[in-house]
Amino acid sequence: MTITETQPRTDDTTPGTPDPEPHAPSRWGPKLWAVLFVAGLAMFLDALDVSMVGVALPSIGAELGLETSSLQWIVNGYILGYGGLLLLGGRMADLLGRRKVFLSALVVFGVASLVGGLVDHEGLLIASRIVKGVAAAFTAPAALSIITTTFKEGHDRNKALSFFTVFGATGYASGLIVSGVLTGIDWRLTFYVPTVLVVGVIILAFFVVPKSEGEHGRIDFGGAALLTGGMLAAVYTIVTVPETGFTPVTIATTAAAVVLIASFLVVENKIREPLIRLGILRVKSIVRANLAAMAIFGSYISFQTIVSLYLQNTLEWGPLQMALALAPTGVIVAILSPQAGKVIDRFGTTPMIIASMTSFVLGYLWFILRAGDPTPAYFVDYLPAFLLLGLGFAIGFSATMVQATEGIADDEQGLASGLVQTSGQIGGAVVLAIATGLISGGVATNLDQYRPGLYLVTVVAIVGLVASATALLGRRAAIEAA
Template identity: 75%
Template sequence: MTLTDTRHQPTTDPSTPAASHKWGTKLWAILFVAGLAMFLDALDVSMVGVALPSIGTELGMQTESLQWIVNGYILGYGGLLLLGGRASDLLGRRKVFLVALAVFGIASLVGGLVDSGGLLIASRIVKGLAAAFTAPAALSIITTTFKEGHDRNRALSLFTIFGATGYASGLIVSGFLTGIDWRLTFFAPVAAVAVVLIAAFIVVPKTENTERGRIDFAGAATLTGGMLAAVYTIVTVPETGFTPLVTATTVAAVALLAAFFLIQKKVREPLVRLGIFKAASIVRANLAALAIFGSYISFQTIVSLYLQNTLKWEPLNMALALAPAGIIVAFLSPLAGKLIDRFGTRPMIIASMASFVLGYAWFIVRGGDAEPAYFIDYLPSFLLLGIGFALGFSAVMVQATEGIDDSEQGLASGLVQTSGQIGGAVVLAVVTGLISGGVATSLAQYRPGLYFVIAVAVVGLLAAASALLGSRKSAAQAA
């Protein structure tokens, strides 16, 4: 495996023309199919976020229970992403992609049929487990199909458009469907899955150069179990304190996560080769993913609950209010590849995190309990968040996978997506603990959660900015 140090260089030298090749129909088709998987994931997140208040009303679920509809998916997703990435490397990306996508569709169908909050959460966990295999398989299909440099940067920037389109369309579609019946938001993705399955079966190559080796099931089990126990503890402690059950889950979380790291050091073929973290650029990319997804998923949950439960907005109005963020990402993402070629990933990620911080700050300062002036009080916040995603997502994915051999692209892809999903689960768990306590009647009851959201974004900004300090130090040493 070859790992080049990219800490002090942009992805492509701005002074030289970027190497580019004309893409044929086959390359475009592969990018389209992989992007549809990203579309489905973003669609699911936005549709469920809009439907949460309606689900809670019909199934009698409080905020602390509702968050498990989001977190069940995130934990299943984040807990097995590394296993999914490794399975793609060893078993074949096409095979893993097709099987997991079928399970994703079945779980979505089941989620729309159940009448119990517990069963709905269970279906969400299974759906997240399936996405844990489709996502890294799709991303590694792209990173192994398109050469590192201009072509891969362009492909990943276009890949982002699918996510933005899925998110924006999911908001609007869910607003319509939730007004009829929230169950339709679970049935709608099933048809899309069928289309993607057929297209992937035709387009994705059957012959792949996969590595030989074993899958670290013990590592996957300890990581997933440890994360589930940790998030359950974080969510439950503010409500019940350290009861015997919560104490047991706390001990289990510490023990399982410690066991995970020990296993990674001992086994011959670990789920995560810890040496990959020797590259500071990869560490920063994963921290950025954690901060972006951790802060935004929690922010969307707060906004959905606040606008619908406190201000009594209709689901469609709430969805349309958030839609500009996704639209901005869709319009700006095609430029991301060119910007990465010119400036490198570091400035892009710093600008992204700064945009998130400003967006959250605007909402905190301008938000209030009176009927808002949307174009002044809320829209600037949502536009800034869209800009943050447009600048940051592709840059993070490029930085997290550049310099990695094809044999570990699944690992690198799974790792950065795991960071985002685990960040989403843990930050949402903390935020839920901070805002729980009955139906909120004012924004003041959500402010502790909002303050934590912006704090996470600030930490991400500081981590990204540390790259510039490292560059200056290295330049001084060289001089």
């Protein structure tokens, strides 16, 4: 697709190919609401799974005898399967049809979740999480591209993506509470719940999601294999080196990561129908949106893991107590997200992302400065930080999704959707791997063991803030020069 200028964009000087009247709102009938509901359920399931497993990690580790370095693979296995194949999932949704890919992947997601609850071996549990992440890599971009192709660019799409965020926030908050209750009974129940929900989503999707014909083209399986292999090798190296140093194995995985990722970039630039059309990365706003996604997910996934371990292992809070403590983050997102579309219409995406990253930075700093007391005052020491993080998600997630898919033709919406979600998951995997390496040593008697990881997530959020702020400063300079 060649990107041609049709109208000015509100947040960047780089144009796209939007709808002829992108900001004209329209009335939504029951069919549109039903499509949005079913697509949102995929987001709900993903967020539900992430939050439930985060709460259950200490219980899983206690029963299976896993250390922190092993526990992080339960999270990262899912993230890597997810992030490594999101681009392939998005491309297959474009080529094979979004409904077909969406339904097929939901089946695999449900089965993998069931298997994860049945196994007792560390390796099998991690393998089930990887497969589950792979399935999510196909449901997520298919769901997002269903929305971006169903709702026209501008007001309608901004509004739809705002509600899409609500599903994620509701899933996250629900997962915390449900997992807090179920983990107290048996952590395996947290793996069975998604399986039951998937059955209902499949039934609804079969009747609600419209059939779509795939585009003509080939699927770049080679590119997907290179990217996924490179990411696995890179994360394995990041996790292992802090404990073992550079052994022959880690040197080999480091070399493999460099070679595979470099080969991926070379191959994508040469073949006719690549997994990533690298030309899409010439659109500056899309690059910044992907950097913001890396910062948001990279910092928060690591923060949630650190806080879960700290509150349950160090302060000896119960799973439900810990879940209730984190729940306000999801609640504030659910309350504020429906208004995000209106704010995007008025101010554009870049100011929203800047405000979001600022809120994340302040939230992390508050927790670092106030946490550490063995008998904390929750409403003073923790709650303000969690509310700031919820505010960051509420105003940042929708803006990032809009910016990443704005001005992209329908036949590449799966690619753009997969790209921004891949960035988020890769950011989550890499930052979590580094954070785990930083906190794996020491004595878990106070917050000091976890501070290096908390410093890391704060730096990641600051980098995201700076990357977004440069866009606004650059645009103002261009306006003044003009």
